[in-house]
Amino acid sequence: MGTDLQSVLITKEEIDTKLAELAAEIDAEYAGRDLLIVGVLKGAVMVMADLARALSTPVTMDWMAVSSYGAGTKSSGVVRILKDLDTDIGGRDVLIVEDIIDSGLTLSWLLSNLSSRGPASLNVCTLLRKPEAAKVDIDVKYVGFDIPNEFVVGYGLDYAEKYRNLPFVGTLAPHVYGG
Ligand SMILES: O=P(O)(O)OC[C@H]1O[C@H](OP(=O)(O)OP(=O)(O)O)[C@H](O)[C@@H]1O
Ligand code: HPA
Ligand SMILES: [Mg+2]
Structure with a gap:
């Protein structure tokens, strides 16, 4: 495992099993539709790659890179677009794919930004969600x-x-943080 890591929280096998379950739900929901999955760089790269391959539904894939900035805090909710979508999502069925929803501020901003572009539908799939996310009013359809x-x-x-x-x-050992 390496000395920097404290523990394995979710194994590769557990991730694979969960992504297969989520993919089956997404396949059922979007059958016969033209789904665009949008990965949020860079964290969502692994989830996008594995979820996309677990789906039977043909999808198109696009990417956004965003950066939140503020006085020291991780996610201020003030977000800047570093790379926008290549796709016009007006009238499209769109599924945002994230690795984690922590404060929920990144996703909250993304949802309002993308919904203003007039997609036919806009849903969210995240591998991980932390308890803080409950404080933000966002509807997350697929949670690992x-x-x-x-x-x-x-x-x-x-x-x-x-x-x-x-x-x-996994979780990190305290010494990695300087503890
Ligand atoms: O719910 P929040 O508190 O907003 O945090 C979640 C976001 O933070 C991380 O991305 P980050 O901005 O660190 O960039 P990265 O994906 O390139 O690591 C993560 O990948 C989510 O996108
Ligand atoms: O727990 C986390 N780990 C890594 N990146 C993150 N971004 C928000 N929360 C986290
Ligand atoms: Mg991210």
């Missing part, structure tokens, strides 16, 4: 795992841009 309020890495999620390539979701 509700997890405790701990900092997690792996499977796309980073700490200072590291650990994204771990095949599982």
Whole structure:
């Protein structure tokens, strides 16, 4: 596992099983429709890649990169677009794919931004969700795992841009934070 990691929270097998379940639900919901899945860079790269391959429904894929900024806090809710969609989503069925909803502020901003472009439908799929997200009024249709309020890495999620390539979701040892 490596000494930087404290524990494995969700194994690769658990992720694979969950993504297969979510893919079956998404297949059922979007059967016969023309679905566009939108990944939020960079965290959602792994979920997008594996979820897309678990789907039977043909989809098109697009990406957005956003950055939240503010005085030191991770997510201020003030978001800047670093890379916009290549696709015009007017009249399209759109599913946003995220790795994690933590404060919910990134997603809340994304939902209002994308809904103003007039999609036929707009839903959200996230692998992970933390309890804080309940404080924000967002409707998340597909949730993989509700997890405790701990900092997690792996499977796309980073700490200072590291650990994204771990095949599982884990928690960090205190010394990594300087503890
Ligand atoms: O619910 P929130 O508190 O807003 O946090 C969740 C967002 O934060 C992370 O992305 P980040 O902005 O760190 O960029 P990254 O995806 O490139 O790691 C994560 O991938 C989500 O997009
Ligand atoms: O727990 C987390 N880990 C990594 N990135 C994150 N972005 C929001 N919450 C997290
Ligand atoms: Mg992200």
